Amino acid sequence: MTIHSGHPFAEADPDPARRFRGRLGGGVTLWTTGEGATRAGLTVTSLMVALGPRPGLLALVDPDSDLLAELRDNGRGVVQLLTWADRQLAEAFAGTAPAPGGPFRQAEFVGTPAGPLLASATTHAQVSLVDAREVGWSVEVQVALDEVTIGADDVSPLLHRRGRYRTLAE
Structure with missing residues (x-):
């Protein structure tokens, strides 16, 4: 076995669009919905805020996701x-780490009218679906x-760039 200092798949995927996306990076969010047996969640990093009279979010999600x-x-x-402390939870909801009993058992959640809320989340939004349409291999969700x-600004945000979780070094 060889230990690599770089990302093991960096050269395996020469798609310039995918490599460009990986260099953009961004904040890591957890999207949740439903209640009881219909709860679903997904880690989402491809998103942006749309300001205006009715502010919203645009996100790209997996078209086959339960969410x-x-x-x-x-x-x-x-x-x-999500914060730096939530990185294992982000992996569980992304489906890239084991989650015995399911990802909702990996942390405490409280019910809201819009869906499950991570009890430790200090910054969050309840949202309503406006539109969902196919874009490339994803679905653009507008909420x-x-x-x-808005919570305190002194927590370490969880960021994702080039396939790895990071935090700000101020």
């Missing part, structure tokens, strides 16, 4: 910003920000 199916069914969800809670 998308449930969000389309009930039309409501919760978007929470309206119904209720926003």
